[in-house]
Amino acid sequence: MKNIATLTQEAIAILKALIETPSFSSEEDQTALLIENWFVQNNIPFERENNNIWAYNKYFDKSKPTLLLNSHHDTVKPNQGYTKNPFEAIVEDGKLYGLGSNDAGGCLVSLIATFTHFYAAENLPYNIVMVASAEEESSGKNGLNSVLKHLPELDCAIIGEPTLMQLAVAEKGLLVLDVVVKGTASHAAHNNPDNPIYKAMPVIEWFKTFEFAKISEVLGPVKMTVTQISAGKQHNVVPAECHLVIDIRVNDCYSNQEILDTVKTNIAAELTPRSMHLNASSIPVAHGLVQAGIALGRTTYGSPTLSDQSVISCQSLKLGPGESLRSHSANEFIFINEIEEGVDLYIKILTDFFFKTS
Secondary structure, eight states: OHHHHHHHHHHHHHHHHHHTTTBBBOHHHHHHHHHHHHHHHHHOOEETTTTTTEEETTTOOSOOOOEEEEOOOOOOOTTTTTSTTTTEEEETTTTSSSTIIIIIHHHHHHHHHHHHHHOOOOOOSSSEEEEEOOTTTTTTTTSSHHHHHGOOSEEEEOOOOOSTTTTEEOOOOOEEEEEEEOOOOEEEOOTOOOOHHHHHHHHHHHHHOOOOOOBBBHHHHOOOEEEEEEEOOOOEEEESSEEEEEEEEEESSSOHHHHHHHHHOOOSSEEESSSSSOOOEEETOOOOOHHHHHHHTTOOOEEOOGGGGGGGGSSSEEOSSSOGGTTTOTTTTTHHHHHHHHHHHHHHHHHHHHHHHH
16 A cells, blocks of 8 residues: 555646646546546546546445545636646645646545545445546536435535635535516606516515524524626616526525525515525534544634535535635645645544544
């Protein structure tokens, strides 16, 4: 078995290759080949569907619970602020620059190295499945959500996203609503008590002022924000409809369906959710994974950003090297020592978790 230092250096090498291989959401076929090659070189059988790659530990046992390790290999497109080549892996002053280095390449390769470390271990109390997933950035239909039907029931998960290796024990869900307030079209010169723009005003006020009763200890309250409004095309015509878009960040006290049901009972308008599956996620602080991290000096917090946690139903912890604020930024980077720390801490957390579970 390779030692941890060797695995870590190989992880950094594959991250450089991933950076130099474009992998926008739904276009990750070439980075999938790089990940396949890692498993081939380490004699680990794997499966692939679309651009998702997954593998199980050598001594997988159906009678045992299963731990998921997951991160994604797709990226957003580089923004216009880049001064460095986003597809060149540049190392300067201990930083590895490149698109996807921080979100979430460093997490992905650190988790793959960690999985490889435990792959041939015997008598683990948990099975381990490693999924390198696609289409996370676009919440696409061919991402982690499409792989779940092939996997055994998951007991818990670590989702690799940049958290500075702190413990994100909860993550807000997302519900986006298209709202249509209907009225009666007419000439602006005539009296019209059914103007949909005026009728939209109390709807907007409701979204602004309504407060859901349950407040999460970690994530705080549900937050609703009107982010778009559109109506009318001519100055002298009252339109028949006023369209609103509502961004709702859901805490772990509610399901998206519960939020939708509450909205429906309180406003007079047509509602269409863009999706219902991006639910909030959480894991108890008392859970063994969290306690193992706390024992290593890690702190807990609630994350406002969305990840593939939203598509799984088991208890999950978001944890990884890198910093969320660097994600999608110009000249994205991750510190080399963050990857080294990431592999080390992942292995220590899982060792502690397995040891105390067995």
